[in-house]
Ligand code: SIN
C-alpha cells in the first residue's frame with residue numbers, strides 16, 4: 001500500500017483477476033437494470049466525457065439543475081439496483097467505518113474520456129471515506145490539495161486497484177488526466193470502469 005499526499009491510500013492489485021472478472025459481471029447486471037446515462041454540467045449543459053450509472057439506495061447524478069443524490073435513475077425512474085455483495089464486503093474490509101455505503105457511482109471511461117480535478121463534497125457525511133475501485137484499462141490519476149490549486153501528484157491506476165480518500169484526504173481535489181487504451185484485457189471492448197462507494201447521509 002502507498003500513502004499519497006493528505007493520507008490518501010493506494011492499494012495496488014487489491015482485487016485479483018478472478019475477483020475483477022466477477023465484479024465486472026456484477027456491474028454488467030447493474031447496468032442492464034440501470035443503463036449508463038450521459039451526465040451534463042450544471043448550467044452550461046456541457047456533457048461529461050464519462051458515462052455513468054449507480055447502484056445503492058442513492059445515486060449521484062449531474063444535470064442542468066445541479067449535482068445531487070437521488071434514489072432513482074434519471075431516465076428510467078426506477079430505483080437503483082442494490083450494491084453487489086462483493087463491494088459491500090470490500091467497503092467493510094477497507095473503509096474503517098461502521099455504517100454501510102449508500103451509493104456506488106459507476107463511471108465508464110472510453111479511450112478519450114477524462115475527469116477534471118474536483119472534490120467529492122455532495123455527501124452530508126464527510127467522516128466516511130470515498131472508496132474507489134478501478135477495472136479495465138489503466139489511467140493517470142491525479143490528486144491535489146484540499147483547496148483549489150497547489151501541488152498535485154499523479155499515479156497510474158490499474159485494474160483491481162483500490163484508492164481510499166479518507167480522513168485528512170477526504171476532500172482532496174482529484175481527477176483522471178487520461179486513459180491508457182488497451183492496457184488491460186478485462187473488458188472485452190476496452191475502456192475503464194471506476195466504482196466509488198460513498199456514505200451519503202450521517203448515520204443515526
Ligand atoms: C471520480 O472522481 O468520480 C472518479 C475517479 C476515478 O475515475 O478514478
Ligand code: FE2
Pocket residue numbers: 118119120174
Ligand atoms: Fe470524485
